[in-house]
Amino acid sequence: MSASVKVLGISGSLRRNSYNTAALRAAQELAPPDMRIEMADLSAIPLYNQDEQDRQVPESVARLVAQVQAADAILFATPEYNYSVPGVLKNAIDWVSRAKP
Numbered sequence: 467m468s469a470s471v472k473v474l475g476i477s478g479s480l481r482r483n484s485y486n487t488a489a490l491r492a493a494q495e496l497a498p499p500d501m502r503i504e505m506a507d508l509s510a511i512p513l514y515n516q517d518e519q520d521r522q523v524p525e526s527v528a529r530l531v532a533q534v535q536a537a538d539a540i541l542f543a544t545p546e547y548n549y550s551v552p553g554v555l556k557n558a559i560d561w562v563s564r565a566k567p
């Protein structure tokens with residue numbers, strides 16, 4: 467039976483032993499049979515640059531956009547950095563928010 471709910475897990479931490487990434491992995495393992503949680507990889511996303519976007523969207527960004535478009539829901543797990551979200555996560559959201567349909 468194919469999964470009926472596709473969830474994209476996005477961790478706001480690139481740290482190898484990140485608690486947030488571990489929480490997403492636990493969610494993957496505990497997901498019900500009709501739910502599949504795929505993990506995004508933000509490690510290769512460059513800093514947002516509109517010139518680069520106009521020229522050619524980087525492969526790592528195109529992959530993330532495709533994952534977001536294919537998902538029914540997004541599950542964020544992120545640390546707090548200085549009372550806000552980590553720059554890595556904000557940067558990824560900036561890229562995806564400017565994606566051409």
Ligand SMILES: Cc1cc2nc3c(=O)[nH]c(=O)nc-3n(C[C@H](O)[C@H](O)[C@H](O)COP(=O)(O)O)c2cc1C
Nearest residue numbers: 479480481483484485486487545546547548549550
């Ligand atoms: C640059 C930086 C800023 C942080 N700012 C906060 C903060 O504002 N509040 C807080 O509770 N923890 C803060 N922390 C601690 C992290 O939230 C904590 O180390 C967390 O476990 C990191 O998540 P991870 O285990 O998924 O990598 C900060 C850590 C770093 C590196």
